[in-house]
Amino acid sequence: MNVGDTAEVIRDYWSESGFTFPAMMQEKGEVSASFGVRAYPTNYLIGPDGKVIWRGVGFEEEVVRELLGLDS
Amino acid sequence: MNPVLLLGLLVGVQEPVLPTFPDVDPAVEALAAISAKIHDGEALHFSLETDFSIELREGEGLEALSRSSVEARLLKPMLGWVRIQGEGNSPGDGDKIDVTFVGDGKNFWLLDHARKQRIKTGRGFKNLEMFLPHFLPLRFWLEGPSSDEKTPWPSGAVEFAPPNKAFEGLFGLELAEDKGWKTLWLDDEGALKAFTWRTDPEKGRPIRVAMTGLDLSHPDEISPEDYEVEIPEGYQLIDLEARKSDSMTASLLTVGSMVPSVGFTDISGRTLTMEDFQGKTVFLNFWFYH
Incomplete structure (x- = not known):
């Protein structure tokens, strides 16, 4: 669950790193807020x-x- | 002309040994010399009587804000103590300060003598920036070597300051930073005697801070008891590090509670909710990619 990057940047990073688990994004930290993440x-x-x-x-x-x- | 000498000159021209002209700004060189002097000593003793003065608007003059005395015995970076005593002049609020910062090499403590508290503050004497000129060499002693500390001041970032009546007989080295200028006022032996700071009036409120009575020295002989501080009995322990970690976890969902029904987008643009993962164990990692 990434905060604040563009999909393209994350896609590149993900393919370079060879991660096999799904990456999700949030623009303003709305998901972080609902999970109480600080x-x-x-x-x-x-x-x-x-x-x-x-x-x-x-x-x-x-x-x-x-x-x-x-x-x- | 003596023909032998002429021959010698010709040989010299064939194998030129050119003098090197180091591309060093004399102000940068002067600052480097001060830094080296402070770094090379085995210990650093310093004391200063500071008059914090502030100028709110250009040309209106300095207004005294607070007065304090600082005494420090630093044996190694991050090891030693710094005692600060002083008081402000704001009417009514009685803002007195009476604290000792103590570093044992690993932990840092702030002894608040008025409240009888010993506060564990984590690494670094960072809070001291409030009271001390936090220019390069002092940072080395207070916080330990960092990558910044090895960076020489670039030419153009250091200039000789114009003479100032308030610091007669001293020369000023003006350090340009993105937030303004700091000026170190030194005597002709390179001892730091005063410190001023001002911001860029174009960028922010023009503020000038003056500190005088600086006296930095290296002791000829080091005696261990100079660096010891006894924590008086009955001081209440406050662990700021632990408190900080509490504040990061306090807002989290508690174990056993249901996850919120919130939607999010994956990197291929699909929208998912937590319900889509029902029946599976999910490891959810919140992170930043820089």
Whole structure:
């Protein structure tokens, strides 16, 4: 969920980086506001029922790997 | 003419050794010398009596705003203490200041002696910019080396300031910045004695700030107790870093709450909502791309 860039810039960045997950954009941070995001990066893990399982500010690879079950 | 000498000259012309004329602005050179002097010392002691004066409109003269004294013992960048005491002259509000900034090399503390608080402020003595001339060499001592610190002042950014009656006998080095000019007033030995600051009247409110009584020195002998500060007992601990991280998470959705039904556009232009992901576990990352 990117804030404030043009689609073209993001598309280029995404293809260069080889990311396989979808990128979404917001112009003025409207989605950030509805999720209460004030700092970047902020991450949410959302369950199949649409409920928040976990959220955190900043990026700690180990924490995210564990959450996503990538270490098992 | 002596023919032997003529021969010598001819040889010289064939293998010219041209003198080099360094393309250095004398003002830039003078500033570099001051910077080097402050950087090279093993420790920095400085004290200053500042009279913060302010000029609101061009030609109206300086109005005294506050007076303070600053004393600092910095052993290494980010290690040592800076004591500031002073008071403003705004009637009624009694804005006295009595604080000590302490750096232990890792953490920085602001001891607020009036409120009996010790405040953990994170890296850097940045708040000191309020009170001190934050020109290059001092930043080095207060905040540690940074990439900025290695950048020499470009020619044109430093000029000799016109003589000023208020700083008779001192010469001024005027540093141009995008926000205005800072002038360091130095004696003929290069010791910093005063500091003035003014903004560009075209760009903003013309403001001039004057600080006098600067005395920067390096001690001949270093004694460890000069750099120690005892935190008095009974001071309440306030951790600004922790508070900052609380403020970033306070507004987030709580665990267990439903995500908002909000629409967004993906990079190929499709509009999606959170409902489109129902039945799947979603890792949602909010980020900036610069």
